[in-house]
Amino acid sequence: MTERTEGRIHVEAAPAAVMAVLADVGAYPEWARGIRSAEVLVRDARGRPAEAAFHVVTPPIEARYTLRYRYAARAAGMSWTTVAASGAVRGVHGEYVLAPADGGTDVTYRLAMEPAIALPGFLRRRAERTIIDAALGGLKRRVEVGER
DSSP states (O other): OOOOOOEEESSOOOHHHHHHHHOGGGHHHHSSSTEEEEEEEEETTTTTTEEEEEEEEETTTEEEEEEEEEGGGGGGEEEEEEEEESSSSEEEEEEEEEEEEETTTEEEEEEEEEEOOOHHHHHHHHHHHHHHHHHHHHHHHHHHHHHO
């Protein structure tokens, strides 16, 4: 797997509240810039998304892919791997790690994209950084103030 890009943010809410927003995959287009659509395809026995399809546009990347999710115990986060992909991305792998801290939650987001096109490393990392920064900022707003 390619190297990962990482970002962190502190959210003023309990890990369970952060995890509830993260597990609502179908609502990602409302708060995660660049995600044009997200559709849950399969749910696990607890009703959480197990597989979901996405259409993402974050220049210079436009792709459609399906992710498979795994969840950590005690609302400690989630990870994903690619089931299928088309467009500029061959694979997407990542995770959110949640840790209680200072009355809220420290959120770490790690992301690695495998481009299907020739893409210099600095452009891949810039696209990953754009995705991470947008997702963490959107997550914080969504959890703390319910902003869409």
